[in-house]
Amino acid sequence: MTENTQAKNHDTAVNHLALESTLDQPNRKRRTPMWLKLLKWFVLPAVLVVVLVLLFSKTPEEKVQAYYEKGMAFLENDELDKANIEFRNALQIKKNVTAAVYGMAQVAEKKGDLKAAYQHYLTVAEQDNKHVMARVKLANIYMLAGQPEKAADYMAQLARLAPNDEHVLLLQAGASLRQGDHEKAVALAQQALKKNAKFNEAYALLAVERMQNKDPDQALVFLNQGLQQLPGDVDLSIYKVRVLESRQQLDEAAQVYLQLIKQTPNKKNLRIDLVKFYMRHQKMDLAEEQLRALIAVDAKDQEAKLALLDVIKRSKGAEASAKQLQAFVDDAPDDMQLRFAQFATDMQNKNMPAAKKTLETIIALAGEKQDRLKAKGLLAQLHLQEKNRPAADALIAEVLKEDVRDQQTLTLKAGLDIQAGELEAAIAKLLIVTADNAKDANAMLVLAQSYAKTGQFVQANQYYQKAVDASQGNVRFMMSYANFQFATGEFEQAEKTLNAVLAQQANDLPALKMMVDVKTARSDWTGAVAVVDKVRQVAKSPLVADYLLSDVYFKQKNYAASLPLIKRVYAAEPKDAQVLGNLVSHLVMAGQSSEAVTLLNRLHSENPQDALSQLMLAKVYLQSKQLDKATQVYQSLIQQSSKVVQAYQELAKLYLMTGKMVEAESVIEDGIKQHPKDLSLQFLQADLYQSTGKPGAAQAVYEAMLKVDANATSVLNNLAVLLVEHHSDKDSIARAYQMTQKFSKQEVPELKDTVGWVAYKAGKYAEAVKALEFSAEKVPANPVFQYHLGKAYLAVLDKLHAKLALQKALEGAGSSRDVPVDEVKQLIAELG
Structure with a gap:
């Protein structure tokens, strides 16, 4: 809106600058610059001499004022970039020119950059503790951002500072309208108009209030009253267009635009708005007419040309648009x-x-x-x-x-x-x-995702936030950020990010679904159910809500409530593998494994080629400790089809778990022959070799894997551990250390433990302590982390912390083979 206090602010700025100019020059004589004295020796036109003298004789304050006035003129004509340059010029000469900062805030607001506008208005408020409009703007920004408590702080300041100012009254009216108190909002707006009958924003608020009550007739009455007081007011006129559009009075709406254009022919954005209006209502010929008028005025108007091409494409087809584009290119090659x-x-x-x-x-x-x-x-x-x-x-x-x-x-x-x-x-x-x-939000997002993939979560979080800021809160960027936060266990932060998404798009289904997962992860069962209720209102099918609610109840271990829901979803979508898997899990956890077995056997009989049902059946047998039946299912699958790599993987794991090493080795070798590129089988083979005392064979497996991918983190991690555990020569230790440097930045506790333990073996004790402290802090119950950390503390002679870490290792060791219990007991005894 055009502000009625602009003239007042302008005069204040002028007086302020004039006062500063007077204070800066108390009866002192200005020395003539040497170059000006020398001008008399040159033959220069007298006019040029006068111009030079005037130019260089301006005081800094006069230059600031000139830049400021030019900026305000550009701002008035909506030449925002030019206005910004002039305000910046003023601030380069004198940093704390509040009027110029306020001008930059208005530019940012008109551009829709609320973040920049907020920063500038905040600066103004800090520089001038009596600046009413800056505080009004800040309160409005907080209300738009859905933070009424922060808006209330500024409203309280304004109530003390200028309780009867029309802008303050209108701010209060807007707050009342948001709270649903229409009567109070109208009363405050009318009170503001009594103080200033030419207050366009008050008329606009009264019109908005009427539109919320589905009374466009009275809304038009208020807008017309405002336009009688302020003929040609752009903001009131455009709002009148919207009201007329809602009444389908399209000709009248177009006339409002045309009248504005006639009054201010230099305001290109009005023609552009009119073009958009015509396009909304499929009046492409009129839109084309307006765009051609713009191009006739300025043959270099790229925006108008590109818009014209779009209009022609929509109305006359791609071929006609391409033909017009070629004509433009021919005219300007x-x-x-x-x-x-x-x-x-x-x-x-x-x-x-x-x-x-x-x-x-x-x-x-x-x-x-x-x-x-x-x-x-x-x-x-x-x-x-x-x-x-x-x-x-x-x-x-x-x-x-x-x-x-x-x-x-x-x-x-x-x-x-x-x-x-x-x-x-x-x-x-x-x-x-x-x-x-x-401002490259996309590059920042890719950078954040890259950091996340390398396990550098602090940097990833930093650039996700930057990407969101650069995108000005774009939903796509915030959803990506929320996914990252959820994946890294930052559930509270994920919930805040999702709330910001839902503040923009209350019915965003992906955001609502993720919110259910976040609430569940935080054990906020009531909140999760409430979000599911919202999903039920938004989703096209009630099955979406049923599926989510079944998962909530399942995680609560309320199987009596979860089973009917997941069965209903499965009945509607029997071919959905994920739904089937969830149903089987629900049945098993509810103690109904026999029903799961019956279901899966039936599915297999209906489709003998379906491997998925048999893999699930084997899992059911495993969970109910029927290991022989699980083994039979996996063997049957392998005999039926060698293509099911999961059967080899799971059968090998089962053999390893039950100590059947010979059988495990046979299955793994057979699986690798059939699936030579499968990494899971290769890792299982290396584990088998290590378990059977063949570290050299395990190392050979890892070396072969590295030839395929030299940067495979899991392979590097396992090989580095193997080298330091089974070799004591300097070359092996040095090689292991170099390997860990490839993932030393990753903030994954298991990897950091390897980094620290290898550093310890390499004699880099301070480095080892730093890495191992990270792992032990993230997962304090892991006895291996505590054992490694205790050894590192001993190496740096920190006996107190060494004893504490070793005691934790002993407490959590149990029957773990990875913690040498006897050694730990001896070390604790030696430490006293």
């Missing part, structure tokens, strides 16, 4: 933005040859380096889509040779690194991209 639009059209039409040709033309013609590099980057992407990696790599190298920090190409190269599993290389490139462009 050096306009690279139009050629990029041509490329986009080629891609939409899936015409790859034409797209490549367009990019090649841009590369050949582009006068600007930025356009040329952009085209090369896009062409590299096309080559990658065609699996022409050499051509793509060549273009990427060309771009990075010209500009090592080209964001598009670095992002592309980072994507290739991620595909190749080279996450640290990808992270390095994405750090450059995000450092150069703090």
Whole structure:
């Protein structure tokens, strides 16, 4: 809204600056600069001399005032970028010019950047403890953000500072309206109008209140009253358009726009709004007419041209749009933005040859380096889509040779690194991209995900937050962040993030489903059921809510409540494997294993080729300790089809668990012959060799796995442990240490324990303590972590903490073979 206090604020700023100017110059004589004295020796036109003198004789305060006034003029005409530049110029000369900061806040707000607006308004409030409008704005921002308690703080300040100010009264009216107290809201708005009959925001609030009560007639009455007081007010006029639209009075609504355009022909955004209005109501010919009028005024108006192409495509088809685009290109062959639009059209039409040709033309013609590099980057992407990696790599190298920090190409190269599993290389490139462009939300999201994949959760969390901020709270980014928080066990934070999503989209089904999981993880059973009730209202099928509620009851161990629900879902979706698995789990946990066995046998008889039902049947037998029957099922599956790799895996685990090493070895070898690339079988084989006292054979398995993937963290971890446990030579220890450095940054307790233990074996005791403390702190009940930490403490002569850690190791060791109980007892005795 146009603020009625702008003139007042402007005058205050002027007086303030004038006062500062007076105080800064108390009767002092200004020394003439030497260069000005020398001007008399040069033959210069007199006018130029006068201009130079005037230019350089301005005081800093006068320059600040000039920049500020230019900024306000640009702001009035909605030339926001230009306004921002002028306000910044003023602040470069003098940092604490409150009026300029307030101007920047207004620019940010008009651009929709509430985060920046908030920061600027906060600065104004801190600089001027009596600035009413800054506090009004801050309160409004908090209310929009769904934080009424923080808004209330500023409203309390305003009630003391300016209780009768019309803006304060209207703020209170808005708060009342949000709380559903329409009578109070109307009374406060009317009170504000008595103080200022030209207060457009008050008329708007009265109209909003009437629209909430489905009374558009009275809403129009209030808006027309406001427009009588403020003829041509843009905000009131646009709100009037919306009301007229709701009444389907489209011609009248269009006339309001046309009248505004006639009054202020230089305000391009009004024509754009009118175009959008016409497009909403499928009046494409009128939209086209307005856009062509814009282009006639400014032949270089790219926004209008691109919008026109969209309108033509919708109304006359893609061919007509492409023809118009070609006409634009013919008229301005050096306009690279139009050629990029041509490329986009080629891609939409899936015409790859034409797209490549367009990019090649841009590369050949582009006068600007930025356009040329952009085209090369896009062409590299096309080559990658065609699996022409050499051509793509060549273009990427060309771009990075010209500009090592080209964001598009670095992002592309980072994507290739991620595909190749080279996450640290990808992270390095994405750090450059995000450092150069703090608003690249997508790059920050990929960087966060890359950190998460490498186990660097602190950094991942940092960049997820940055990605959310850069996207200005985009739901897609917040959902990704919530998934990360949930996966890392930060359930309270995940719930806060999901609440922010639901504040924007209350019926977002994925967010509601995740909220059920979060509430359940926090044992907030009442809250989980309440969210399920919301899902029941939103989801198209009641089965969605039934499925979620069955899971809530299952985790509560309320099987009597969970079983009927999951059975109802399964009856409706009998082919859903996940639903079947859940039903089987519910039956087993409810003590109804026989019913699960009957169901799975029936499914197998109906479809003998269905391996899934038999795998589930074997699991049921395992859970009910019928090991012979489970073994028979797995053997039958393998005989029936060697393609079921899970049968080999599970049978091998069963043999290992029951100490049948010969049988386990036979199954694993057979499985690897049938599935040579299966990593699970290879890990089982290495475990088998270690369990049977064959560390050399286990090492050979891991070495072979590393030849396939030299950066496989699990393989590196296991091999490093094997080396330090079974070798004492310096080369083996050094190699193990180098291996652990590849995952030393990962914040996974098991990996940190390996990092610390290998460092201990390598004699790097301080480094070992740091890593092992992390693991022991994260999982204090793990006796192995405590044993390793106790040994490391002993190495740095910290006997007190060593004894405490070793005692914890002994308490939790039980019959564990991984903790040498006798050694631990002896060490504790020696420590006293």
